[in-house]
Amino acid sequence: MKLLRLVAALGLSLGMAAGALAQQYPTKPITMIVPFAAGGPTDTVARSLGQAMSKSLGQSIVVENVGGAGGTVGAARARNAQADGYTIFLHHIGMSTAPTLYRKLSFNPQTDFEYVGLVVDVPMTLIARSDFPANNFAEFLKFARDNKAKMNLANAGIGSASHLCGLLFMSSIETDFTTVPFSGTAPAMNALLGKQVDFMCDQTTNTTGQIAANSVKAFGVTSRSRVATLPNLPTLQEQGLKGFEVGVWHGLYAPKNTPRPVIERLTAALQAGAKDPEFTKRMADLGATVYPAAQMTPAALQSHLKAEIERWAPIIKRAGAYAD
């Protein structure tokens, strides 16, 4: 009986402590871990989202870039952070492909995090160095197949969106290239601009400006229909790659056991951010689609992640791509 009372009292005081914490939360800046290098597409979404969310949270959100191993180094760091609401984690489709791609993964995307909500969906583009000797997709394919032994395909490591897109591309054109991993597609883009690598897939959040400036050559977009901001760029499906579709969805997470009231506060700030005109304009200008507020919820992110893990597992297994 005594023990029961003690447990009840403890539960009550913990509940009250969580309630009080949430009422005051946040009292200091929040760190948002991004599992890729600064200046890349995930970083761009994070910085813009952080600014928007900080308006309703009343505290700044500081982005910390923890690149490496296709996003898995940053995910592991986020998983081990204190679950007090002062570390949150933005990741993309890689959360759903890593469990199949990696034989050993130091975290479980489905059980090691709290879900805050879905954020944006971003198409990818197939781009090459500006002096690549092809001016359309048919010429690109011919040159790539004829020179495959010399061609370098950049990516942000195994488990990144650029890796996934490259895998699908190689399997759909039945040609293999040498892949070169970077800690994010910001450094990969620098290598492409410097003509040290030949081509890559990357999100429109990183490529729109480069395509407009003709600093790179673009050969196709990975969405089902064309992107409003790149109307002259055909989809890869239109150009014969049947069923080729990659949408890089992003989700916001927190370490497991972050108090529920804190998660609710973060979800509310995310939903408020989605209505922020600066954020929505920036995302639209970069070809990204902001999820409707109804999907910026823990439940929507949880079920989307589960569905995506199930969707990609057989595709990755068929491509035979694994890492240790």
Ligand code: ASP
């Ligand atoms: N675009 C990268 C990827 O391939 C990630 C990044 O650098 O933000 O996943």
